[in-house]
Amino acid sequence: MNFAERVYYSTYLKWIVLADVSWIVFALSYASSRKHYKTNPDLHYLTYKPVENPIICVIIPTYNEEAVIEKVVNDYKNQRNVKHVLVIDNHSSDKTVDIAERCGAKVFRKESNKGYAHSCVMGLKESLKTDANIIVLTEADGTFSGYDIAKMSPYLDNADMAIGTRQIQVLSEKGNQNKMFYVWGNFFLAKLVQIKYFSLLHMGVVNLTDVGCSYRCIGRNALEKIIQDFTDSNTGEVIISPGSGLFALFMTMAGLKHDLRIVEVPITFKKRVGISKTQSDKKLKAIKYGLEFLWFILRS
Ligand SMILES: Nc1nc2c(ncn2[C@@H]2O[C@H](COP(=O)(O)OP(=O)(O)O)[C@@H](O)[C@H]2O)c(=O)[nH]1
Numbered sequence: 001m002n003f004a005e006r007v008y009y010s011t012y013l014k015w016i017v018l019a020d021v022s023w024i025v026f027a028l029s030y031a032s033s034r035k036h037y038k039t040n041p042d043l044h045y046l047t048y049k050p051v052e053n054p055i056i057c058v059i060i061p062t063y064n065e066e067a068v069i070e071k072v073v074n075d076y077k078n079q080r081n082v083k084h085v086l087v088i089d090n091h092s093s094d095k096t097v098d099i100a101e102r103c104g105a106k107v108f109r110k111e112s113n114k115g116y117a118h119s120c121v122m123g124l125k126e127s128l129k130t131d132a133n134i135i136v137l138t139e140a141d142g143t144f145s146g147y148d149i150a151k152m153s154p155y156l157d158n159a160d161m162a163i164g165t166r167q168i169q170v171l172s173e174k175g176n177q178n179k180m181f182y183v184w185g186n187f188f189l190a191k192l193v194q195i196k197y198f199s200l201l202h203m204g205v206v207n208l209t210d211v212g213c214s215y216r217c218i219g220r221n222a223l224e225k226i227i228q229d230f231t232d233s234n235t236g237e238v239i240i241s242p243g244s245g246l247f248a249l250f251m252t253m254a255g256l257k258h259d260l261r262i263v264e265v266p267i268t269f270k271k272r273v274g275i276s277k278t279q280s281d282k283k284l285k286a287i288k289y290g291l292e293f294l295w296f297i298l299r300s
């Protein structure tokens with residue numbers, strides 16, 4: 001029997017080969033059908049445009065975070081070059097707003113809870129009304145640390161957006177919300193985004209390991225290029241549905257479509273103070289989010 005016959009008459013091997021061929025064909029067709037792929041590859045090589053006189057605006061979306069908001073606002077206020085701290089509150093029923101105001105943050109209130117993405121978009125729009133040239137998006141739950149701005153923002157000398165990754169074990173506080181399922185799911189989805197923007201030499205115009213991290217820095221000019229993608233041009237409504245945790249990935253994908261130069265930077269990730277508002281710590285919710293993310297990456 002020659003090799004081909006051995007494979008053909010094998011009990012399992014032919015199915016393994018078939019499965020492998022199928023997924024490779026799927027991956028290649030998926031990669032070749034990508035949109036906006038490397039519209040101008042030269043844009044994704046090294047440049048050096050240092051941010052002169054950095055002025056940082058930090059955006060903190062909040063919803064019932066009274067247990068931690070004081071610590072969080074003070075943390076960001078005390079970081080170098082941070083001039084503006086914007087708290088976008090989603091109609092909290094606790095003391096979040098009062099505490100944030102007392103700590104000196106500029107607080108934006110809403111008449112009702114319009115969802116997480118709405119707060120992010122509102123914060124990003126408000127940040128463009130300030131004189132900031134670096135905009136930072138973070139969370140109010142105490143999982144992220146202000147000092148990581150000093151690790152991410154220097155990359156804006158070479159890139160348009162620096163996104164945090166929470167996948168590094170030595171930077172993870174033991175017992176944080178990144179369960180194994182979450183870590184693997186985020187990694188898998190990140191690689192799917194990378195395949196979408198694949199390049200042979202660098203394995204992609206962007207190298208990603210974490211699709212769900214909202215902590216990030218973006219240059220003002222870069223934000224101005226993508227901000228209109230977040231709202232419907234006719235209605236002005238935020239495109240992402242209120243119940244969705246998609247905003248971080250949505251912003252990353254919008255950046256890639258506009259050829260923004262993106263770099264991912266390891267950041268620290270601590271335990272959450274208070275309960276998760278997205279309930280992403282619950283397995284079924286996490287699976288729902290994962291599938292939603294997968295569908296979003298495949299169709300965009
Ligand atoms: N889930 C949710 N979070 C909101 C909302 N508005 C603001 N947030 C804030 O968005 C951040 C992300 O929510 P979080 O509960 O930490 O989600 P997780 O990181 O997936 O556990 C937190 O700082 C919330 O306070 C909202 O309407 N829903």
Ligand SMILES: [Mg+2]
Nearest residue numbers: 139141143272
């Ligand atoms: Mg969180």
